Amino acid sequence: MVIMDSHRVGESEGLTFYIARPKDYDDVIAISQDIYEGNDYLPHRYHFWMTEPDRLVFIARRGSKLVALESSLIVDGGETVVVEGLRVCPSERGCGLAGVIQRFVDGYLKKTYPKLKKKRITRQNVPGAENMANFTFLARRAILSLHGNSESIDDFVTYLMAKLDSSDGSNTRHPLETGQIKQNALMPVLLDPDLPSRLQLPGGAIIQDWQPLKIIESNFEILARQNLSWFVDGFTEKPLFMSFHTPPYPIPLNGGSVRLNIDMFGTDVSLAKRALTAHLNTVKGEIKCGVVIHIFMHQSLWEDLRQFCEGHDGVKQWREYWEQLFLERDI
Template structure:
């Protein structure tokens, strides 16, 4: 099709009056777990965020949100969507150009744009974006009448195999203190990225404060491993023991989604490669998350983890009902100058 029709597509700021139209092009997004319906109006009030619509003949055919992060040095594109009947016609490219045109004069310190996608990244796309990191996604659905059983099942699996070692959620002060040492981010976070619910961030203090304000639940733990080749060891009998950089998890407060029947979405982002710690963190995050659910609500739990943990987490969730969500999470980054050229 000729691209002449793009001349009739306008990119305009989103308003509260556009809500219904944006929702009309959002059916089936994120397998029914789209959190934009309950976030839309909150995002409009966020001074660090801008939201744009693509309109064709005054009808909404596209949407994207742009959040400035990393102390103003980067921006994250979120919830990009195009109406089903307009896909493949260059709408995304038009939106991207508008983002670059908006960022350059308004946010002069922004040098890169990131986005997280569930799609496999083809080589052609890598000519425009740099693939920063990939994680596996494991998800289960727990209707209200299965919640108690699920928690008991996972608790039994953790305690019977590894004993009782409770975790305590970090306070805001402890979160900030954890990342004062730059080596924490280097060891825990691939590429230094703290990926929270598809939002890829650096550990800049402003980002940590943003997540604290959102009520994210943080768990951090250390674990010991037997090793003969480690950076720093202590002797315990004949066994060399090292204290690893630990394991980190972030739990996003459950959020209502269009799936129906009072269902909520609960994202748990895992950082680290130790399978024992991963299971403990999932258990404690789930316990916390269930406590935050409204009476009678169910939840879809989504775990994001390093690829090496896929089989361990899949086995850990045996007996729970799988949810057909995405299988991978890819974080892409693009220089804003490159974005402007496309």
């Protein structure tokens, strides 16, 4: 008897491809042990991805062994696919498998979504990544990474507030006046055609936790799914600075830590310091263990923010300067 597997979507170059299911979780985690120095988001996101509209998570098996995964999120009203989660099992890396799964997925998506025009990825900058074959380089962002724990984070926020007070003088606003804004109040702010140039948005997009989205109405629902906390500079419709964080989520680091991502848009250093302080002040009560904080920003801000954060006993820089790249190609 032949058992038909409805999740099987094809074969190519010795691999069989499937749409991943919740029950594949253990196999996916088994190939993910060493990824991103313990900062992998996939153990936390996997089950959410299984339920997300317009997301297809592909896995490749050689026989019964899971050897690769790639996730595709269809955005921009069906015109763009955002690729996330790409990984190959450690024993098969360096043999071209990432290319095999990407070629298969591209072909499958083109058939399934005829309107699809572009493929977008974000990735860590490593030598050669900017010139990755067939991709156009759109933008880069700097990343400042810090590490602390539940005992130190509260004191760190107090430390930053004191630094703000002493450096900004008395004629500027209090740091926490950087206002938290509700998703629906954001619409006019985001749809302002001046926004990409005013905030120097990377490639004209919002990138949240490595996911790049053009600012068009059909993408707002995708942003809303992430339960983001937004801050803007004041409550005007033309802010000079905008930032948000995803709720801290568990990662494998040191046997169990959380990760906090803060994505910043704009180039004003003083607003960036206020925004960082405001984000940390909002989440400090939720942190009950070790935390890695990744702050994504315009390159021009990195050194000032590094200096702003240095000098505290409990919260320390976790990595040297590193960058996120935003790349695109036709599909």
